[in-house]
Amino acid sequence: MTPSSPGAPLQVAEILRLREDFPILQTQVNGHPLVYLDSGATSQRPLVVLDAEREFATTLNSAVHRGAHTLAAEATEAFEDARAAVARFVGADDDEIVWTSNATEAINLVAYAFSNASVGRGGAAAERFRLGAGDEIVTTEMEHHANLIPWQELAAHTGATLRVIPLDDDGALRLDENQITERTKLVAVTHVSNVLGVINPVEQLIAAAHGVGALVLLDACQSAPHLPLDVRALDVDFAVLSGHKMLGPTGIGALYGRRDLLEAMPPFLTGGSMITTVTITEAEYLPPPQRFEAGTQRVSQAVALAAAVRYLHDVGMPRIAAHEAALGQRLVDGLTAIDGVRVLGAGIDLPRVGLASFDIPGIHSHDAGQFLDDRGIAVRVGHHCAQPLHRRLGVTASTRASTYLYSTEAEVDGFLDGVSATIEFFGVH
Known part of the structure; x- marks a missing residue:
């Protein structure tokens, strides 16, 4: 892990270096490089922890x-x-x-x-x-x-x-x-x-x-x-x-x-x-x-x-927070821009971490998650152990993408492309 100055944003080169500490991120899923966007459920572990x-x-x-x-x-x-x-x-x-x-x-x-x-x-x-x-x-x-x-x-x-x-x-x-x-x-x-x-x-x-x-x-x-x-x-x-x-x-x-x-x-x-x-x-x-x-x-x-x-x-929690805030906003902005996607909580004027849940009317979250998984993109589907919240927002389930310090903008963008492809595949507009 490369030392860095406190408070400085995580740079692309640093994130790529950090990713080398996580063996599972080097694997492939369904013939694609793994894009792990389920850290809100379980994060991956670096070698020093293993x-x-x-x-x-x-x-x-x-x-x-x-x-x-x-x-x-x-x-x-x-x-x-x-x-x-x-x-x-x-x-x-x-x-x-x-x-x-x-x-x-x-x-x-x-x-x-x-x-x-x-x-x-x-x-x-x-x-x-x-x-x-x-x-x-x-x-x-x-x-x-x-x-x-x-x-x-x-x-x-x-x-x-x-x-x-x-x-x-x-x-x-x-x-x-x-x-x-x-x-x-x-x-x-x-x-x-x-x-x-x-x-x-x-x-x-x-x-x-x-x-x-x-x-x-x-x-x-x-x-x-x-x-x-x-x-x-x-x-x-x-x-x-x-x-x-x-x-x-x-x-x-x-x-x-x-x-x-x-x-x-x-x-x-x-x-x-x-x-x-x-x-x-x-x-x-x-x-x-x-x-x-x-x-x-x-x-x-x-x-x-x-x-x-x-x-x-050692990485620096302020730096991780800044990195994830940017990724979280990128997720929300990118999902909101896709026709047919409803981002849960998109209108809340509060700071956020690198996590976003969304619903595509006409496509069950499990189907959306499976389509993304076929591309090697791991997300969470279901009610995320928060049924009252989903019920209040008028949905039974959602698809959730969640990042961490090892997540990249390129992964977020690939995920957004995958969501657009999901809508096109199921013919829902």
Whole structure:
């Protein structure tokens, strides 16, 4: 990877050099060079990430926080060094990062901590997590199902009310001062929509929530890989990350939680490795983050994720954000210019990442995706785990193209040509 000056836009030569770090980008699909525009679902991994996991498995593989032998100590050090790397990447302290299997588990961890507190677990320290009739949880109509269904379940378990911030006809959040009130206990919102690609004005929601004493959980799955993220500067209480969307492996995610909140939260999963003392009738738990890390952990995956965030840091998150903003606008402008294409969220006047979803009336998204795949262009089709958003915009599914630091303007242009060819092939105008 070629060093570069901070803040300078990624140049074509640099992107081509970066692409050499990703072996899969050198392959062909259906006789065409792979054009990978599905990074919003799963990003590709550079050699340093692949090598980090393999090196751990071949030189350090051992149980962490358990053994007294040298290999176990070295594995534990690598595991905790990985935690520190991810913490630095998002502006947190080491003990504010909890390892999870994915962001979905991280959100459920918080939801079940609220649920457990609401039935009396956690003692007086957990009082602020207790919910009941009259309390409200606020989320939005654009959320990924992972940041909606856990709150539906929490409301059902506790008697609290789930309130949803609606969307306007373009897909933007319709914010007003009556949505977050003295009854609000938690606001859960996505930083970047995984369907629309827009960067939501979360600062406004965070300020409103904290103004009434409510907590905020930020779904950062589509922002942490693409934008500089500082959880302390944003002043969020919780944030969730997904490793496989940010150059890391599958099976690893993270929860950021403010230290004082993690210390007060009752655990979600229980068992080995998260306790201090156990008797037949009761147990005492470790302090966070280990309190929330029951059982054998995803050690090699954590080490690989640390390699991924170091790689992103070396490229420069401001540079990646600028590159993707340009690609995102190129996607939206190019799709909008094609007769017969409707770009979801095209009219929203907000900054965006390199992602765009669209509908071609008369062509099912799966058919469009298959046609593009025949040309070696990988995109996402379906409802993208956001059925309420699609329903609000009057469609059942869409086709989504999403870029990353290794994507090029030429790939975007080839994709746009493919969309035009799709319309011509199916005879829809």
